Amino acid sequence: MNNLKVLFEDNHIIVVEKPVNVPSQGDKTGDIDMLTIIKKYIKEKYSKPGDVYLGLVHRLDRPTGGVMVFARTSKSASRLSEQVRDKKMHKKYLCIVDGKMESQTGSMRDFLLKNEKNNISKVVKEGTKNAKEAVLDYEVVKYNDQINMSVVKVDLHTGRHHQIRVQFASRGHSLSGDQKYGTRGRGKQLALWAYSLSFIHPTTKEELTFEDYPEIVGSWKILEEG
Secondary structure, three states, rough: OOOOOOOEOOOOOOEEEEOOOOOOOOHHHOOOHHHHHHHHHHHHHHHOOOOOOOOEEEOOOOEHHHHHHHHEOHHHHHHHHHHHHHOOOOEEEEEEOOOOOOEEEOOOOOEEEEEEOOOEEEOOOOOOOOEEEEEEEEEEEEEEEOOEEEEEEEOOOOOOOOOOHHHHHHHOOOOOOOHHHOOOOOOOOOOEEEEEEEEEEEOOEEEEEEEOOOOOOOHHHHHHHO
């Protein structure tokens, strides 16, 4: 993969679009990952000798595409990681879900429990051992009555494992193409995209927001339909 889409870069950070089905970092599959791709880009562009430093400060699941920021120095990595821990890095997502939402805007608050063996999370009662609170707000962008699907913007307040997928599926609105939590017959590609990322620049302290939208192909064609 040579066509890296760079949204912003300086000596401290680089903001890029992660394509769908590319891992954020290397995994057991051995498939090319974002860290490797960006390191190669920096090495070639700036003729860097030896190993290129690149810090991974947050992740997107493999089937999810969208905006990611990587640190180009260890100091930047430390400061961005601190923002993640302090919930000062903010992500917004676009997704396509089954059915018509009960209201145009709303909030979801649940407690999720992750099963490490099968890598699946589920909604459980508050107070369940090891369960973590999951909170999001949503806004319906569009509803297509011909295919009975909705395009929804999600403002994520907690970054739990598979949070958006689990919370919507638990309410009968599983994401299009979700092979784990949804209707297996409805497309093969998960319709979930991280379209907005906001954070404070680690050195200039400037508040930055980057937006990037998916190509209008596959499930996303619903965005341009009348």
